[in-house]
Amino acid sequence: MDPIEAALADLESQNPPNYSATARKYNVGRSTLSRRHRGLTVSREAYIENISILTQEQENNLISYIKRLTAMSLPPTNKMVENFVHDLTGHWVHKNFVTEWWQKHSDVLGSSYLTPIDLNRTKADNNFLYSRYFSLVEKKIAEYDIQPHNIYNMDEKGFLIGVLNKLKRIFCKEDYDVGKLKGAGQDGNRDWITLLASICADGSYLPPALIYQGESGDVQNSWLQDYEPSSQEAFFTASPTGWTNDNLGFEWLTKVFDRHTKAKARHGRDWRLLIVDGHGSHVNMTFINWAVAHQIAVLVFPPHSTHTLQPLDVGVFRPLSGYYTQEVTQYLHWTQGLVAITKKDFFRFFWVAFNKAFTEKNISHAWERTGLHPFAPEVILNPRPKKRKNRVPTPPPKEEPMRPLSAKDTRKIRELLDATTSRTSREGKQLRSTVWELADAKNLLKQEVSGLKIALKAEKRKRTRKKGLFEELREVDEGNCLWLSPNKVQLARDLQAKREQEALQEKLQKEEDKRLKALAKEQEKLAVEQRKREREAAKIQREIQRDAEREAKRLAREEALYDREVKKQLKKYSRSTRSKGKKKSTAIAAITESLLDVHEADSPSEVDGPPSRPGRARKLPAHFKDYIIEID
Incomplete structure (x- = not known):
């Protein structure tokens, strides 16, 4: 313990405190001891903590949070750390704070430019699966007695022939500062060329195969103007996209x-191992059937793991890209960017870069870094930390930070609150309320986050697409890799036959559903037409009914009019006959004759005129029959 701390502890047991004797006993200054004991000054560590933006506990929590994010392959940026500090303290920090802060903790934190990597790849870095993968490889290599000179890794790499990688350059600082220098120039030709490359565990490699981009699918002579068949061995082909496909694979x-490896395998009598990724041009039934029939076992890496397990990716392709960029950059320097880069220039740059990258040293180192040859799984399962520049770390605090209590440790929290605060004081009540509110909020947030994670996993399962043929053969016990041995190939064939049968049944079912749907549609069409005809017939019937009703109403109106006219004439003649003294019978006869004449004049003739709409001839109403007198 520090002498001043020991002296302070001793003073706590004295009543009254004797500063002089205690200072002499622990060999410390009396005035310093007195001021510290009376609270007028504090220790250097406490002073630094008081004037710092973050307390020691906050710094420890922030470091733990950054470690957790790093484990998830989501290390924060400087700006994110600034936001974290603001969330913890409520204050914004100056622009250099984050750099100064992580350098203060350089024993546990670092800062560097990191290359982005798909999260699927980071999730695939699983020691459990990798250990199963290495166990399977070791078992199968021993089972098939495969020697290192018969173990190969094959993969493809694409080139945009005029696009360069990032390189460190020397430039005029003034132009850079004022913004005149935007970046390093490049040709920009984006014609795509694919390299099919293969390396052997004994340090050798196979001749490269290049797939040029050509609409016709033919290789042009001008593209190979720098190729010398007598001293250079390479293979060339073309595709409309410049990418590989099943046929080219x-x-x-x-x-x-097969041609370049058969001799090393005693002309095909020994098994060869070809390790590939899961690309469709490498893993299809035609490729696998031919390989197994010719004593070639195919091993497929676990999904999203080639950045860690594939020798070509780990130790060869990256220097190849760098050397190619150097060659193109040198060419641009010579030509001052006045001459465009085309496909006819590609092979010249590529061949130089290929010979620099595909060396025995690089190839052997690539197999070693992936733990395959010499066989050493611990290289992947227990990697050594990278060596860093020695820095003088900040001395750790004299007392190790205590583990914070969990929100579930309610009993311990209550005991500490009882021991350090008063239940009756206003400050004590406020502190207790705050502590319990924060603890409850943390528990609720944990439950909420847990529920959201479950929901997210369920949603991802819904979106999971159907697995490919060989994907279904992957087993967790084998590290999710695929060893396509004869037995596994037979399983693939059976699975393919099953899928084809299911596809046929699905096709027949779809055709039957389509036929039934068309039949139902036709029946519905006929039913619609029948209902249309019925509606038209009903419409005609309604029109006939309306016409008949209108005619009946018209006749009724005419009969009523006729009746009124008769009554009117009767009254008229009745008055006239009374005044002239004519006989009643004579008057009636005259009225009838007059009305009949009027009626015949107004109405069409019964003989010549057309019948009424209902088809009946017009007749004198029955109630006039009593007034008709037969005159001889």
């Missing part, structure tokens, strides 16, 4: 790989 297997 099979051609490479039969015409490049």
